[in-house]
Amino acid sequence: VMINLLMSTRIKLVLSSFGDNFTALKIFPSNLAGMLASDFTPARMGYFFTAFSLSSRFKLPLEKTMIAIFGPQLFDFLIKVTSASLLFVFLADKLGAGNLLVNVTVLVLVLTGIIGAGLAVFYPPFLNYFKFFERFPFVPVIFGFLRKMHIHSNKVLAVNWPVIGVTFLSWFFKGLEWFILAKALNLSIFNDF
Numbered sequence: 001v002m003i004n005l006l007m008s009t010r011i012k013l014v015l016s017s018f019g020d021n022f023t024a025l026k027i028f029p030s031n032l033a034g035m036l037a038s039d040f041t042p043a044r045m046g047y048f049f050t051a052f053s054l055s056s057r058f059k060l061p062l063e064k065t066m067i068a069i070f071g072p073q074l075f076d077f078l079i080k081v082t083s084a085s086l087l088f089v090f091l092a093d094k095l096g097a098g099n100l101l102v103n104v105t106v107l108v109l110v111l112t113g114i115i116g117a118g119l120a121v122f123y124p125p126f127l128n129y130f131k132f133f134e135r136f137p138f139v140p141v142i143f144g145f146l147r148k149m150h151i152h153s154n155k156v157l158a159v160n161w162p163v164i165g166v167t168f169l170s171w172f173f174k175g176l177e178w179f180i181l182a183k184a185l186n187l188s189i190f191n192d193f
Helices: 002-018 024-038 042-058 062-095 100-122 125-137 139-156 160-184
Strands: none
Touching: 002 139, 002 160, 024 042, 024 125, 024 160, 042 160, 062 100, 062 139, 062 160, 100 125, 100 139, 125 139, 125 160, 139 160
């Protein structure tokens, strides 16, 4: 519950920067719907249903609700990749590197994808490098939607530190959740290393 309340608070922070003031409790049901949808979709993409729910419930433009979800998720993904990199370095030191080249390549590709998505959303000139893709079907629609998101992207960056702070707090509760689950299953965590 705390994790989902914090995720709702994160969305509230972004929507408030647009001048749309809703409480985290009002956002909470849409966040839960997105979390439920994410359990049944590859790469948890169903979480973006939260944007559609918010747009429908509060009569907000979809590009606003989508960037309210996507912006914080980019911060979240960046934290996850950074954490995974640190964990990788720690485990490689403790257990031996395994296939170091494959692991580093995967981390670099994921990080490149996240940075690319961030540039596509937060840096409007970035799309100009990919104009030739607009000849393909549906790409102009996607690029058009991204350009609408650009209108609001600077406001997301204006609240990046509060969003990152709330994200770290939610990660604390996620860690606590996994610790309690491990204890319930009588798994040892700290004695393994």
